[in-house]
Amino acid sequence: MASLVRHVTIDCADAYRLAQFWAQVLDGKVGDDDNPGDPEALVVSSGVSLLFIQVPEGKTVKNRIHLDVQPQDRTRDEEVERVLALGATLVGDHRTPDGKGWATLADIEGNEFCVERSAAERIATESSTATA
Missing domain, CATH: 3.30.720.110 (Signal recognition particle alu RNA binding heterodimer, srp9/1)
Known part of the structure; x- marks a missing residue:
């Protein structure tokens, strides 16, 4: 059996804030157990799930x-x-x-x-x- 993409993961500076933005774009929902300051946050939508992971380095x-x-x-x-x-x-x-x-x-x-x-x-x- 082949692998499936579970979700797309995106490195970021503020996981919860970025998840809130993408939840609005995708008409999705930030995970119930995700809160401001958490190092990761999940957005579930009808099309795709996005996982945001806080990392120390910025986008360059x-x-x-x-x-x-x-x-x-x-x-x-x-x-x-x-x-x-x-x-x-x-x-x-x-x-x-x-x-x-x-x-x-x-x-x-x-x-x-x-x-x-x-x-x-x-x-x-x-x-x-x-x-x-």
Whole structure:
């Protein structure tokens, strides 16, 4: 039998604070036994579980792995605005005039992630391309 990914683990400076941010992004929940000041905190959501581990060293280079977030009930652009309001920052805008592309953001500790088009937006773009 093959292995399964149990959760994605992210090193950070403040595990509980970063978990709270990602719980809001993913409409998830911080573990019931996780509290401010804990060296680790778990976020459980319908898509993926994220485990945040406090480490002494800070982030110094670009992530070697990152998360791609796809909104479920809003557009990519609405999701970008929502997540920016939660405290993320825009790192790179790769959205194109034809509606394709993505936005690269950084969370409150500088970890990069991308916001992609929703499934509905992908279908709409494919449909308009097929009829053109």
